[in-house]
Amino acid sequence: MKLLKVTLILISIISFTSCSSIKVATDYDKEIDFNLYNSFAFYKPGIDAAEISDLDKKRILRAIERELVAKEMVKTTNPDLLVSIFTETRENVNIYQNNFGYGWGWNPYFWGPGGFNTVSSNIEGTLYIDLIDAKKNELVWQGLGTGILSLDMDKKEEKINEIVNKIMEKYPPERDQK
Numbered sequence: 001m002k003l004l005k006v007t008l009i010l011i012s013i014i015s016f017t018s019c020s021s022i023k024v025a026t027d028y029d030k031e032i033d034f035n036l037y038n039s040f041a042f043y044k045p046g047i048d049a050a051e052i053s054d055l056d057k058k059r060i061l062r063a064i065e066r067e068l069v070a071k072e073m074v075k076t077t078n079p080d081l082l083v084s085i086f087t088e089t090r091e092n093v094n095i096y097q098n099n100f101g102y103g104w105g106w107n108p109y110f111w112g113p114g115g116f117n118t119v120s121s122n123i124e125g126t127l128y129i130d131l132i133d134a135k136k137n138e139l140v141w142q143g144l145g146t147g148i149l150s151l152d153m154d155k156k157e158e159k160i161n162e163i164v165n166k167i168m169e170k171y172p173p174e175r176d177q178k
Contacts, residue, residue: 021123021147026051026170028141032133037080038100040073043132046084060085063164064129071171079142082132089125125150129167143167 013099028034042061042142065075073081095118124146131141145163 003168010178022166023146024166024170025146026141026142026143026167026173028173029138033141034141037131037133037172038073039076039079039166040068040081040083040131041076041079041134043082043084043130046082046086046130049084052087056156056160057085058128059160060164061164063161067164068162072167079134082134084132085131086130087125088128091121092124093119093121095119127167131171139170141170141173143170 047057047061060089061083063086069075069085117121125148126144126146128142128144130139135142145167155172
């Protein structure tokens with residue numbers, strides 16, 4: 001049951017609603033020359049630990065592979081970088097109170113009981129993409145994308161591609177030119 005609940009929540013981690021934006025952030029080791037990384041492979045232990053469905057893992061990994069290949073990196077069994085992913089979710093509850101138009105209080109047309117409160121909730125999810133130096137086994141770059149999730153399955157793959165694209169736009173990091 002827990003796996004089903006986690007799967008349903010995390011299935012939607014990539015299905016952001018169309019009105020929400022994706023917030024992206026990155027962190028990296030400033031001592032690393034990212035031009036030295038030309039190949040990659042997926043880090044199976046890290047990916048296996050991600051608590052999302054295998055189908056969503058495949059969608060995410062295919063999107064990451066497309067982005068890295070577009071950056072002229074090669075997928076190989078002897079890589080410079082290992083790629084891992086993980087996810088987090090958080091529920092947000094919003095309460096809107098509206099007494100304008102009716103309810104106890106001033107109103108040019110009505111004075112009496114009423115008013116309404118609207119309670120809504122959403123799930124905010126974050127996808128992390130970790131790039132690990134394969135020789136040193138050290139994290140050298142991390143990108144994350146955060147947004148509001150949806151269970152709309154129709155546009156899931158499109159949203160996965162969009163999220164991964166926005167995260168991977170930040171790789172390799174640009175150096176400050178001083």
